[in-house]
Amino acid sequence: MNNLGAGTHFYSIRHLDSAIEHFEQVLSLEGANSLFxxxxxxxxxxxxxxxxxxxxxxxxxxxxxxxxIAQA
Structure with missing residues (x-):
């Protein structure tokens, strides 16, 4: 992950929906199961x-x- 400075945002509003879809897919499979x-x-x-x-x-x-994630 990039080391971003204060006030810098990793996601743009244009690409946020695809990022959310990615999170939903990964977390519905196995992504939230381990501590890491x-x-x-x-x-x-x-x-x-x-x-x-x-x-x-x-x-x-x-x-x-x-x-x-909190409930996993």
Missing amino acids: SKTYWRGRVVQALSTPGLAPAQHSRLQRLLDR
């Missing part, structure tokens, strides 16, 4: 949540992913 994966995927989802211009539906999907 939980930490890694939580970080990625939190990073996506910081994307400027996030739509309410995108926020809801990302929050559900965080809930899934």
Whole structure:
């Protein structure tokens, strides 16, 4: 993962839906089962949540992913 400076966002609003779809696929399979994966995927989802211009539906999907990770 890139070492980003303060205020830098990894995801653009144009590509966020495809990133969310990727998270949903991985986390529905095996992605949230190990401790490493939980930490890694939580970080990625939190990073996506910081994307400027996030739509309410995108926020809801990302929050559900965080809930899934927490319950794994």
